[in-house]
Amino acid sequence: MHMHENGIAHSHGTGHRHVHSAAEKKAVVNRLSKAIGHLEAVKRMVERDADCSEVLIQLAAVRSAINNTGKVVLKNHMNHCIVEAVEENDQDAIIKLNEAIDKFV
DSSP states (O other): OEEOTTSOEEOOSTTOOOOOOHHHHHHHHHHHHHHHHHHHHHHHHHHTTOOHHHHHHHHHHHHHHHHHHHHHHHHHHIIIIIHHHHHHTOHHHHHHHHHHHHHHO
């Protein structure tokens, strides 16, 4: 387990939690909240029989928002978790990251 410069504990391995700064967490939660709100708006568009082309455009925007949120999570993970995993020679964390990237992209 390591302590980040902000004093938040961070650890790797099976059964351990990844804890990031409050600002990083808030940024991701805010992005997800916006994407959820946008998706709810698209759902309402479908319920009121909005133009299919407009629905598709809005779905693409939601997908883009989710993908961008994933990029933020990935960058945070690489900047904190993977840097520490490399320092600790934690191959398990690196393998898990590779698996997650395969599923994400």
